[in-house]
Amino acid sequence: MNSATLFGLCSAALVGLGLFGLIVRPEPLRKILAFNLLGSGVFLFFGVVARRGAAAGLGADPVPQALVITGIVVSFSATALAVALVLRLRKLTDEVTSGLGAASKAQEDGDHS
Amino acid sequence: MTIPFAFDIGTAMLLIAVGGWMMVAQGTMVAVIIFVVYGLLMAIAWVRLSAVDVALTEAAIGSGITGMLLLSAAARLRQTEVTSTLPSFPIRLLSGVLCAAITSGLAVVVLLPADVAPTLAPMAMANLPETGLGNPVAGVLFAFRALDTLLEKVVLLLALLGVWSLAPDRLWGGVPALDSYAPPNDILVFFAQVLPPFGIVFAIYMTWTGASNPGGAFQGGTVLAVMWLLVMMAGVVRAPPISCLRLRWLLVAGPVLFLMVGLAGFALAAGFLAYPAGYAKPLIVVVEIGLALSIGATLGLLAAGPPERNHQP
Amino acid sequence: MSTTITTTASGYLLVLAIMWPVAGIMLSFVTSGRGVERLACVVLPVGFGIAVAVLIAVAQGGQSQIYVVGDWAPPLGIALRADGISAAMMLTTAIVMCATGLFAQGEFSQPSDLPEARSPVVFWVLLFAIWSGLNALVLGSDLFNLYVALELLTFAAVPLVCLKGQKETIEAALRYMLFALIGSVLYLLGAAMIYGAYGTLDIGLLSERVRPDPATLIAASLMTVGLLAKTALFPLHLWLPPAHAGAPAPGSALLSALVVKGSFFLIVRIWFDAMPGLLSFAAAQLLAALGAAAILVGGALALRQKRLKLLIAYSTIAQIGYLFFIFPLAAGLTAGIAWSGIAWTGGWLQLFSHALSKAAMFMAAGLIAEALGHDRIAELGGIGRRLPITMLAFGLSGLSLVGVPPSGGFVAKSLLLMATVMEGQWWWATVIIVGGLLAGGYIFMVLGRLLGSSATPLASLAPVSMRRELAALSLAICAVLLGFLPLRSSDFLQIGR
Numbered sequence: 001m002n003s004a005t006l007f008g009l010c011s012a013a014l015v016g017l018g019l020f021g022l023i024v025r026p027e028p029l030r031k032i033l034a035f036n037l038l039g040s041g042v043f044l045f046f047g048v049v050a051r052r053g054a055a056a057g058l059g060a061d062p063v064p065q066a067l068v069i070t071g072i073v074v075s076f077s078a079t080a081l082a083v084a085l086v087l088r089l090r091k092l093t094d095e096v097t098s099g100l101g102a103a104s105k106a107q108e109d110g111d112h113s
Numbered sequence: 114m115t116i117p118f119a120f121d122i123g124t125a126m127l128l129i130a131v132g133g134w135m136m137v138a139q140g141t142m143v144a145v146i147i148f149v150v151y152g153l154l155m156a157i158a159w160v161r162l163s164a165v166d167v168a169l170t171e172a173a174i175g176s177g178i179t180g181m182l183l184l185s186a187a188a189r190l191r192q193t194e195v196t197s198t199l200p201s202f203p204i205r206l207l208s209g210v211l212c213a214a215i216t217s218g219l220a221v222v223v224l225l226p227a228d229v230a231p232t233l234a235p236m237a238m239a240n241l242p243e244t245g246l247g248n249p250v251a252g253v254l255f256a257f258r259a260l261d262t263l264l265e266k267v268v269l270l271l272a273l274l275g276v277w278s279l280a281p282d283r284l285w286g287g288v289p290a291l292d293s294y295a296p297p298n299d300i301l302v303f304f305a306q307v308l309p310p311f312g313i314v315f316a317i318y319m320t321w322t323g324a325s326n327p328g329g330a331f332q333g334g335t336v337l338a339v340m341w342l343l344v345m346m347a348g349v350v351r352a353p354p355i356s357c358l359r360l361r362w363l364l365v366a367g368p369v370l371f372l373m374v375g376l377a378g379f380a381l382a383a384g385f386l387a388y389p390a391g392y393a394k395p396l397i398v399v400v401e402i403g404l405a406l407s408i409g410a411t412l413g414l415l416a417a418g419p420p421e422r423n424h425q426p
Numbered sequence: 427m428s429t430t431i432t433t434t435a436s437g438y439l440l441v442l443a444i445m446w447p448v449a450g451i452m453l454s455f456v457t458s459g460r461g462v463e464r465l466a467c468v469v470l471p472v473g474f475g476i477a478v479a480v481l482i483a484v485a486q487g488g489q490s491q492i493y494v495v496g497d498w499a500p501p502l503g504i505a506l507r508a509d510g511i512s513a514a515m516m517l518t519t520a521i522v523m524c525a526t527g528l529f530a531q532g533e534f535s536q537p538s539d540l541p542e543a544r545s546p547v548v549f550w551v552l553l554f555a556i557w558s559g560l561n562a563l564v565l566g567s568d569l570f571n572l573y574v575a576l577e578l579l580t581f582a583a584v585p586l587v588c589l590k591g592q593k594e595t596i597e598a599a600l601r602y603m604l605f606a607l608i609g610s611v612l613y614l615l616g617a618a619m620i621y622g623a624y625g626t627l628d629i630g631l632l633s634e635r636v637r638p639d640p641a642t643l644i645a646a647s648l649m650t651v652g653l654l655a656k657t658a659l660f661p662l663h664l665w666l667p668p669a670h671a672g673a674p675a676p677g678s679a680l681l682s683a684l685v686v687k688g689s690f691f692l693i694v695r696i697w698f699d700a701m702p703g704l705l706s707f708a709a710a711q712l713l714a715a716l717g718a719a720a721i722l723v724g725g726a727l728a729l730r731q732k733r734l735k736l737l738i739a740y741s742t743i744a745q746i747g748y749l750f751f752i753f754p755l756a757a758g759l760t761a762g763i764a765w766s767g768i769a770w771t772g773g774w775l776q777l778f779s780h781a782l783s784k785a786a787m788f789m790a791a792g793l794i795a796e797a798l799g800h801d802r803i804a805e806l807g808g809i810g811r812r813l814p815i816t817m818l819a820f821g822l823s824g825l826s827l828v829g830v831p832p833s834g835g836f837v838a839k840s841l842l843l844m845a846t847v848m849e850g851q852w853w854w855a856t857v858i859i860v861g862g863l864l865a866g867g868y869i870f871m872v873l874g875r876l877l878g879s880s881a882t883p884l885a886s887l888a889p890v891s892m893r894r895e896l897a898a899l900s901l902a903i904c905a906v907l908l909g910f911l912p913l914r915s916s917d918f919l920q921i922g923r
Contacts, residue, residue: 002118003117003118003121003161003162004162005223005224005226006118006121006122006125007121007125007158007161007162008219008220008223008224009125009220009223009224010125010128010129010158011219011223012216012217012219012220012223013129013132013216014128014129014132015215015216015219015615016212016213016215016216016219017129017132017133017136017212018132018136019208019211019212019215019608020136020208020209020212021136022604022608023200023208023211023212024199024200024204024205024208025136025199026198026199026200027141028600029141029145029183029186029187029190030136030141030144031604032183033135033136033144033145033148033183034136035604035607035608035611036148036175036179037132037135037136037151038608038611039611040151040152040155040171040175042611042614042615042618043167043171044155044158045219045223045615045618045619045622046618046621047158047159047162047164047167048162048223048622049230049618049621049622050162050163050164051162051163051164052226052230052232052622053230053231053232053233053234053625054163054232054234055232055234055235056234056235056237056238056239057238058163058234058237058238058249059163059164060162060163060164060234061232061233061234061237062233062234062237062249062250062252062253063233063234063237063253063257063258063502063621064618064621065164065166065167065250065253066250066253066254066258066261067258067261067570067621068164068167068170069166069167069170069250069254069331070254070261070262070265070570070574071573071614072167072170072171072174072175073170073174073265073268073269073331073408074265074268074574074577075175076174076175076178076179076412076415077268077269077271077272077415077581078272078577078581078603078607079179079182079183080182080272080276080415080416081272081275081276081581081584081585081603082600082603082604082607083182083183083186083418084275084276084279084418084419085279085584085588085596085599085600085603086186086190086600087186087189087190087418088279088419088596089593089596089597089600090189090190092592092593092596093593096593215648218644218648219615219644221640221641221644222619222622222640222641222644222645225640225641226622227622227623230622231621231622231623231624231625231626232625233501233502233625233626236501236502237502240498240502256496256498257496257498257502257503257504258498258503258504258570258571259495259496260495260496260504260571261504261570261571261574263448264444264448264562264571264574264575264578265574267448267451267452267555267558267578268574268577268578268581270451270452270455271451271551271552271555271578271581271582271585272581274548274551274552274585275581275584275585277548278544278548278585278588278589279585279588279591279596280544281591282543282544282545282591285541285542285543285544285547286541286542356458356541356542358456358458361455361456361458362456364455365452365455365456368452369452372445372448372449372452375445376445378496379438382497383496383497384433384438384493384494384495384496384497385438385441385445385493385495385496386495386496387496387497387498388496
């Protein structure tokens with residue numbers, strides 16, 4: 001057992017945990033958190049692959065590292081878009097349930113500054 | 114057992130424990146705070162895997178700006194938090210079995226590695242001199258696999274457009290309302306006045322050094338984004354209206370520059386996204402500076418959310 | 427077998443195919459007001475020209491066109507590759523894109539002297555993004571580059587679903603987003619395993635190195651499951667109906683005709699190109715069984731819909747099912763078995779004809795909803811007489827979906843049927859026939875209403891532009907004409923394999 005294998009098993013556990021949370025947790029924001037956990041598990045697996053590919057004087061294969069950097073940025077974009085959807089959905093739900101009229105609605109999200 | 118290995122065992126166990134805690138914690142706000150801690154632990158794991166570039170990215174994006182985004186979302190949702198019910202037991206059981214199967218599958222793959230781990234490290238190092246760069250990860254991002262990096266910039270722009278598209282029609286072109294979820298207070302204003310100069314210098318250094326050392330446009334851009342968010346939240350600087358043409362140019366400047374350098378390769382070098390011999394490093398550094406600015410603006414606006422009030426000049 | 431990958435003469439066209447719409451996206455950000463729409467008038471025809479040029483280059487060369495990006499050959503770098511199916515897919519995409527653009531002009535126009543409006547800017551940028559994402563997806567030959575292309579497609583498709591901004595569409599977009607994200611992550615995990623096992627992500631190199639060990643099979647299964655969620659194959663279809671029905675009509679057309687096909691294309695790439703021969707008989711049967719279930723469940727649910735757009739969305743679920751018969755029936759393609767070639771042609775024809783006819787159908791439904799102000803099937807009575815061109819577009823595309831001759835759908839389904847018989851897998855033949863009957867049921871139910879007597883006074887109809895009706899009709903005609911292609915041209919679909 002070396003460190004790479006250790007973190008590899010860790011990534012396997014994180015992937016399982018994240019996927020479970022993503023399927024089971026009902027609240028949208030918790031699903032987004034679970035998605036981030038799942039994603040980080042997958043990235044960690046890339047890290048293990050990189051570490052095992054240490055060669056040519058490098059501590060880790062640079063190619064999977066670069067892929068992870070790209071992946072983290074994409075994952076952040078996904079989180080931001082999903083969060084914006086959740087917030088917008090909540091706002092529209094609140095407007096429906098509290099029965100706000102069109103005028104006060106406009107005031108609420110338009111003109112208060 | 115050596116001390117570093119014991120440290121790794123501790124980190125791995127903590128990661129699993131903190132990750133599990135994040136899934137079961139009561140209250141979304143608590144879970145988000147755990148997430149930030151988790152991100153920092155993950156950055157340590159990346160250092161232990163000899164991937165310092167990734168560790169910096171994870172700390173800056175994975176934990177830092179994602180944490181800011183989720184914290185503000187949790188704060189906004191808190192007043193109206195409704196208790197939703199978990200799915201029925203058979204569904205939970207089935208999902209549990211499925212996830213356990215995937216975990217075991219992954220564990221099998223981890224425990225049965227190839228006799229000789231395949232790697233592109235020697236090939237990357239052999240070709241690195243041609244790019245003039247010292248950091249092989251930057252070489253992969255901006256030379257060998259530059260197409261991924263370019264397309265990923267487009268993904269970022271699209272995500273921002275997607276976020277903006279959630280604004281009501283009448284607010285298109287308006288201003289994201291940042292202060293509504295972090296009411297300005299003295300401490301925030303103090304930090305917003307003191308931190309940015311250091312942050313900007315750090316971001317410039319990070320972008321500049323990325324060519325030869327860990328760091329680069331992604332990490333530098335993220336630091337810029339965090340600084341910008343800070344001053345906008347504190348009310349020191351006003352958030353720009355999304356219709357502002359200068360802002361739009363700032364968003365696309367880096368990707369446009371990258372695309373133009375790429376296309377110039379058709380005429381001046383061996384093809385699309387190839388650099389003329391001898392000019393690779395200066396071109397890459399210029400592209401990285403442009404990208405750092407655009408990434409900073411894009412990430413900041415992604416975290417700021419859709420416009421929520423009309424622009425009043 | 428060649429080991430070094432080099433750029434071919436027309437390879438630069440592949441770069442243009444991806445980067446041309448990307449340039450459109452970037453410029454859209456800095457052209458305000460009506461500029462974006464004018465930009466579309468340039469991007470669309472030139473993009474169409476690029477697709478035609480790629481098709482000609484592949485057909486004349488008789489082999490794949492390749493571009494090695496940055497002159498860094500795989501495994502270190504990334505190559506783009508256009509074979510027969512990618513070129514055909516690109517042309518289909520270009521046709522649907524141009525017709526959709528023609529259809530959307532007017533619906534998504536900037537008001538001339540007002541400040542920039544939201545939906546026109548967003549719509550046109552998303553259209554460019556779907557185009558570049560799809561081109562990147564069919565031209566990519568690197569598993570991670572394909573991941574970025576998949577994400578490009580997802581990030582373009584999700585905002586399109588909720589462009590109208592009502593609560594229901596945002597709910598649908600969020601659900602779609604979660605399915606799509608799980609799908610991408612599972613795909614990415616599989617790609618990581620592949621890199622860990624073979625040290626390359628290039629599909630061409632993988633096909634030479636791949637071996638049937640547990641790690642490879644686990645990786646390929648994870649990638650496939652992830653992509654199935656994005657393709658909305660039964661039982662992962664739940665997100666599709668609200669998402670596709672909730673988008674504005676031209677958006678629905680793009681989503682149903684093209685976006686779900688992107689991830690399907692990638693599944694074919696994995697099993698036929700990256701790992702030829704690794705798909706076991708049982709696994710191929712399982713994929714086809716899911717497809718069969720999709721045909722039956724989707725068709726049955728479509729019959730029970732009260733709203734026209736939802737009916738069309740459920741029909742998409744059913745029509746996607748047919749595509750998965752390609753896995754058991756064309757399995758012998760590399761071995762040169764004749765009927766595998768027939769199934770291969772049938773499967774791709776099904777994809778292209780569905781793309782054309784489903785886009786036409788969503789446009790027709792959009793026009794009907796616009797004229798009436800609703801799309802309740804029970805109250806459609808007689809609208810067909812007022813909108814004869816729209817009615818014709820709906821009818822022709824419906825015939826292709828059912829598989830009535832002469833149409834692309836007919837040729838596709840009869841080729842698949844022929845292959846089931848020759849392959850000795852008659853059980854799929856019954857599903858194809860029952861699926862055709864179900865499709866006939868829901869299409870003729872709607873057509874009956876359209877032609878029936880009017881229940882409500884039709885005087886209050888909103889006017890509908892003739893240009894938009896013709897855009898829908900031209901796609902439906904293309905779907906029919908696909909049935910007249912000489913079968914010899916099916917050799918084109920095997921170029922590069």
